[in-house]
Amino acid sequence: MGLKDLHSGCHCFANRMRKCWGKEKCPGTIGPLSQKGKAGRIRICKVTGDRRLCARMASMGVYPGIEAEVICPKNGSQCILKIEGGTISLDNSVSDNILVTAL
Amino acid sequence: MTRQVIMALAGNPNAGKTTLFNQLTGARQHVGNYPGITVDHKEGLLEHQGTRITITDLPGTYSMTAYSAEELVARDYLISNRPEVVINIVDASNLERNLYLTCQFLELGVPLVIALNMVDVARDRGIEIKADKLADLLGVPVVPIIARSGFGKDKLIDEALAVAARKQSWQPRDISYGDDLDAAIAALVPKIEATHFVDGLYPPRYIALKYLENDEQILAKGKDTDPATAAELEAIVNSVCEHTTKTLDVYPEAIIADHRYGFIKSIIRQGVVTHKFDTDRLYTSDRIDQVLTNRLIGPVIMLAILFGVYQFTFSWSELPVALLEDFFGWLSAATETILPDGRLKSLVISGIIGGVGGVLGFVPLIMFMFFAIAILEDSGYLARVAYMMDRVFRIFGLHGSSVMPFIVSGGIAGGCAVPGVMATRTLRSPKERMATLLTVPFMNCGAKMPVLALLIGAFFSDNKAQYMFLFTMLAWIVALLAARLLRSTVLRGAPTPFVMELPPYRFPTMRGLLIHTWERTWQYIKKAGTVILGISILLWAMMTFPQLPAERLAGYEAMRQNIASGYDETIVAEQAQERTVLSAAATDLAGQLQEINKREAEEALRHSLAGRIGIAVETVSHLAGFDWRTNIALIGGFAAKEVIISTLGTAYSMGEVNTDQTESLGERLKKDSNWNRVVAVAALVFIMFYAPCFVTVICIAREASWRWALFSIGFNTVFAFILAVLVFQIGSFFHLG
Numbered sequence: 001m002g003l004k005d006l007h008s009g010c011h012c013f014a015n016r017m018r019k020c021w022g023k024e025k026c027p028g029t030i031g032p033l034s035q036k037g038k039a040g041r042i043r044i045c046k047v048t049g050d051r052r053l054c055a056r057m058a059s060m061g062v063y064p065g066i067e068a069e070v071i072c073p074k075n076g077s078q079c080i081l082k083i084e085g086g087t088i089s090l091d092n093s094v095s096d097n098i099l100v101t102a103l
Numbered sequence: 104m105t106r107q108v109i110m111a112l113a114g115n116p117n118a119g120k121t122t123l124f125n126q127l128t129g130a131r132q133h134v135g136n137y138p139g140i141t142v143d144h145k146e147g148l149l150e151h152q153g154t155r156i157t158i159t160d161l162p163g164t165y166s167m168t169a170y171s172a173e174e175l176v177a178r179d180y181l182i183s184n185r186p187e188v189v190i191n192i193v194d195a196s197n198l199e200r201n202l203y204l205t206c207q208f209l210e211l212g213v214p215l216v217i218a219l220n221m222v223d224v225a226r227d228r229g230i231e232i233k234a235d236k237l238a239d240l241l242g243v244p245v246v247p248i249i250a251r252s253g254f255g256k257d258k259l260i261d262e263a264l265a266v267a268a269r270k271q272s273w274q275p276r277d278i279s280y281g282d283d284l285d286a287a288i289a290a291l292v293p294k295i296e297a298t299h300f301v302d303g304l305y306p307p308r309y310i311a312l313k314y315l316e317n318d319e320q321i322l323a324k325g326k327d328t329d330p331a332t333a334a335e336l337e338a339i340v341n342s343v344c345e346h347t348t349k350t351l352d353v354y355p356e357a358i359i360a361d362h363r364y365g366f367i368k369s370i371i372r373q374g375v376v377t378h379k380f381d382t383d384r385l386y387t388s389d390r391i392d393q394v395l396t397n398r399l400i401g402p403v404i405m406l407a408i409l410f411g412v413y414q415f416t417f418s419w420s421e422l423p424v425a426l427l428e429d430f431f432g433w434l435s436a437a438t439e440t441i442l443p444d445g446r447l448k449s450l451v452i453s454g455i456i457g458g459v460g461g462v463l464g465f466v467p468l469i470m471f472m473f474f475a476i477a478i479l480e481d482s483g484y485l486a487r488v489a490y491m492m493d494r495v496f497r498i499f500g501l502h503g504s505s506v507m508p509f510i511v512s513g514g515i516a517g518g519c520a521v522p523g524v525m526a527t528r529t530l531r532s533p534k535e536r537m538a539t540l541l542t543v544p545f546m547n548c549g550a551k552m553p554v555l556a557l558l559i560g561a562f563f564s565d566n567k568a569q570y571m572f573l574f575t576m577l578a579w580i581v582a583l584l585a586a587r588l589l590r591s592t593v594l595r596g597a598p599t600p601f602v603m604e605l606p607p608y609r610f611p612t613m614r615g616l617l618i619h620t621w622e623r624t625w626q627y628i629k630k631a632g633t634v635i636l637g638i639s640i641l642l643w644a645m646m647t648f649p650q651l652p653a654e655r656l657a658g659y660e661a662m663r664q665n666i667a668s669g670y671d672e673t674i675v676a677e678q679a680q681e682r683t684v685l686s687a688a689a690t691d692l693a694g695q696l697q698e699i700n701k702r703e704a705e706e707a708l709r710h711s712l713a714g715r716i717g718i719a720v721e722t723v724s725h726l727a728g729f730d731w732r733t734n735i736a737l738i739g740g741f742a743a744k745e746v747i748i749s750t751l752g753t754a755y756s757m758g759e760v761n762t763d764q765t766e767s768l769g770e771r772l773k774k775d776s777n778w779n780r781v782v783a784v785a786a787l788v789f790i791m792f793y794a795p796c797f798v799t800v801i802c803i804a805r806e807a808s809w810r811w812a813l814f815s816i817g818f819n820t821v822f823a824f825i826l827a828v829l830v831f832q833i834g835s836f837f838h839l840g
Contacts, residue, residue, distance in 0.1 A: 039393070047357070049600075050600075051317055051354050051356065052170055052317075053600055053602075054354065054356065054357055055166070055168060055170065055316060055317075055356040055357070055360065056165070056166075056170045056171075056602065057602065058203075058356070058357065058360030058361075058364075059165035059166035059168075059170075059203055059204075059360070060165050060200065060602065060604065061197075061199070061200035061203070063357075063360050063361060063364060064357075064361070065361075066364075069389070071389050071392050071393055078398070078490070078493070078494060080392055080396060080490070080605065082389060083200070084197050084198075084199055084200055085194065085196040085197030085198075085200070085228070086197050086200055086604055087388075087389075087392070087604065087605040087606075087607070088602065088603070088604050088605070089396075089486075089490040089493075089503075089601070089602070089603050089604075089605050090600075090601065090602055091493055091494075091497070091503065091600060091601035091602075093598070093600040093601075094600045094601065094602055
């Protein structure tokens with residue numbers, strides 16, 4: 001790997017880190033929830049997309065820094081999240097916009 | 104004088120508002136284990152220690168920003184009705200998320216009492232909450248309650264009355280939102296105060312916050328009432344918005360949410376909540392979800408469950424339905440012997456017993472279906488169905504939240520399109536809502552079910568449950584295709600995301616199941632006794648008047664006498680005695696006379712107003728195989744679908760003067776030369792999809808507009824007729840009848 005590649009890789013990583021609201025809480029690899037293939041504990045790093053949706057998600061308890069449990073392995077697009085005492089189901093247009101890291 | 108107090112119940116969906124409302128007021132409002140059951144607010148009365156309390160159950164909301172219809176309803180109610188106290192129901196097992204809404208009530212300044220509900224569930228999950236400490240830190244009374252059992256309700260009302268008695272003005276609470284936003288709020292508030300912005304209905308800081316949160320309703324109100332100030336406010340908000348997106352890559356509302364949760368955490372971490380242990384119950388519910396909502400197994404289980412519902416309904420209801428049918432047959436025969444011949448007899452037998460009896464006969468079937476739906480709803484499974492169906496609905500331009508309106512309308516046969524149309528309020532996108540609203544009447548509602556049961560029972564009696572299931576599937580497929588058609592033509596637009604809270608799986612209580620089953624069944628019975636009775640009598644009159652001219656009646660009488668004159672007097676006398684065993688000659692005479700009677704009855708029906716309309720329509724309807732008698736029933740169905748059965752019953756029972764035959768309508772149709780399997784399927788298809796009933800049309804007009812209501816009548820009828828013609832022509836071509 002050349003220096004250029006390394007630089008672009010770092011740059012990409014830095015960008016991803018920058019995008020992460022509450023980034024200090026997300027040390028691992030960050031990716032959209034929709035691409036998370038396994039069940040297990042995650043931490044929400046950032047909620048992107050439509051403003052109304054972000055606000056609605058926050059009111060339902062999905063906001064950066066919160067930990068959640070994914071209960072839908074191999075479901076790809078659709079997803080069920082267990083957050084605190086509630087269970088929230090999401091479609092892929094929403095889970096695409098939730099950036100998470102595995103715990 | 105009795106003191107009067109106005110209270111409101113507010114909180115997150117599924118926090119137990121309606122359960123508490125029922126506990127307090129003794130009402131039996133529908134409580135479902137499904138979010139968004141209460142779309143509108145409901146009022147109830149309560150007497151407590153000499154105080155008369157009007158209590159309003161608001162729809163469940165997660166926030167006080169105009170993101171959904173429920174939030175708008177709740178906020179508008181609080182602002183315009185100004186209740187003296189708001190009881191905020193908080194789910195103790197999900198405290199942090201529930202307090203997010205509480206924060207917004209505090210910011211709005213409403214006089215508040217917190218009802219900490221489901222403390223028992225929280226305890227089972229190892230969560231201990233110190234209510235006193237929470238009350239101290241929030242500065243509002245907190246009362247632990249268990250809405251289901253009624254525990255703590257008296258104390259709650261005492262506290263609420265104490266708050267109301269103080270008659271304090273609304274006192275908004277300030278929460279800090281960080282330097283950037285606090286500075287923006289500080290700049291916004293004086294402008295709002297100076298101009299008495301938005302008629303001074305909201306606290307100034309609250310308006311500032313809503314502007315920062317990009318609340319569409321408040322923004323629009325601002326523009327309408329004071330465009331100049333609105334523009335100034337928007338300029339400030341835009342600049343802070345630009346700043347936060349540049350520096351933090353987030354919009355102000357995300358920062359607001361973060362600080363609200365920060366505020367909540369700062370409170371609950373001061374020893375308010377202690378977690379003792381994680382219990383297995385949570386994991387059990389999750390494990391159930393892992394199986395029931397699995398991408399592959401989930402839909403298979405769902406279909407199996409729905410099919411099970413049909414098997415259960417049809418096999419268990421068969422006997423009571425048959426018994427009721429026998430009862431009405433017996434009642435008709437008994438009335439026949441008691442009442443003298445004439446119009447009254449015809450009205451009672453053909454109009455009332457045939458009409459209302461035809462509808463009431465299906466009560467056991469409807470009851471079993473409602474019972475099965477109640478199990479699915481109360482257990483929490485129905486919400487999972489919505490979640491799984493979202494994937495399918497998206498293909499057809501609908502939304503996962505469209506599932507509930509579809510199911511309520513009869514997706515699992517036996518609903519009603521009227522509440523279905525109203526349930527579309529939970530959809531946020533106007534186009535998805537309109538597409539749902541226009542296609543829900545395609546579902547097999549409780550009124551269509553007897554028609555389905557009758558025709559399937561008569562023509563496909565071997566596999567009733569399978570055919571019923573098949574026709575339900577057909578309703579779904581056609582509704583979804585129609586939705587796709589609407590969404591790609593007149594209602595084109597982008598889809599909206601699906602986010603829904605899934606309620607926990609709960610064991611339904613027998614009391615809850617019985618209440619749900621009974622309330623829906625009672626609605627059905629009530630409708631049969633009122634609207635259907637009225638329409639049945641009207642249709643009977645239309646089928647009876649104008650009567651045959653006197654010369655035609657005399658002509659038939661002459662024909663009867665002519666035939667009788669060819670027989671010996673003793674034979675005529677024997678026939679007139681209506682004995683069960685007749686001699687060969689008397690049987691022959693009776694047969695000939697009955698033939699004349701039948702011809703007379705048919706001519707009378709043809710001559711009647713309804714008959715004339717039916718015959719006029721036959722020129723077109725014969726393409727789908729419908730004769731003029733069926734047309735009468737189908738036209739009656741425009742008023743209410745239940746009437747189809749009763750009108751068919753009346754049309755096919757009229758003139759059968761000899762009621763020794765108490766054979767059912769199904770048997771009569773089976774014997775009729777105009778009916779066969781193909782006609783039955785064509786009729787079913789037409790009945791399932793043609794114009795919604797009158798009440799639904801009015802409801803569509805109210806929810807959307809008269810233009811859309813008329814569109815639904817025209818579109819559905821043409822669409823249904825084309826399908827029926829196709830079925831009949833193709834079926835007849837292949838001689839499938």
